[in-house]
Amino acid sequence: MPRPLCCCSICALKTLFRNQMRKLVPALVILTLASCKEEPQKEKQTPVSHKIAEAPKPEMVRNAVYSEFKPESITGLKIKGFDIEKAFSVGENTIVTGNYSFIDGKAALPDTEKDWGNRLLMFNNKNEIIYTSKGSGETYLYEPHFYKNSQNGNIIIVCQLAFEYFFGGEAFLLEKGKIKYLGNLDIEPNDERKKLTDILKIQESNKEITFTFDADSLVLKPGSEDIVIRNNNAKYIYDQHSLTLHQ
Secondary structure (H helix, E strand, O other): OOOOOOHHHHHHHHHHHHHHHHHHHHHHHHHHHHHHOOOOOOOOOOOOOOOOOOOOOOOOOOOEEEEEEOOEEOOOOOEOOEEEEEEEEEOOEEEEEEEEOOEOOEOOOOOEOOEOEOEEEEEOOOOOEEEEOOOOEOOOEEEEEEEEEOOOOOEEEEEEEEOOOEEEEEEEEEEOOEEEEEEEEOEEEOOOOOOHHHHEEEEEEOOEEEEEEOOOEEEEOOOOOOEEEEOOOOEEEEOOOOEEEEO
């Protein structure tokens, strides 16, 4: 039968227990604090959006005026088989008017029986022909006039036509080194002292090019039908597809 512990032994055990608890409590506190500590918050990542960048849209031209100007004339230019009337330096290009020479009084290539006479040529900076207009037949006059857009720098060329009388003009658009035939302005002022290019005003807005005329009365289809009209805002409009008369 075990002997009961004496008072001294009990006191010694209590002292030992208290010492052990003093060592254990700090450790428990540290473990508790460590377990309560929040985990570091992960940074939220925004998903990357892969969008295809849209091409910049060309700026819309509004109420741009084409003002007439005189480009630098070129002298001494020679083109084999072509009789030059006028030649001009326009940017990096050369604009030439004239006609291919006849051989034995007949049209020779590149002229044909249906495509001959005065015409417009354009050369690039390598002296290569990059545009040839249709021939104008027996015209006595094929005189280029130049008009520049005040906003985008595009150029319209109107070649005044004449026999013994003036009878309208051929319109071309020169844009970014390329030339395009717009159509025929089959109209003249009802005044023999003036010609089409004396009264012509050109404006562009919302992709339309408008040709108006500073005259009180006009002649439609001059030289063929000679229809005289009062100028009630008569105009030609080029709508990116065709050139038409509105009156």
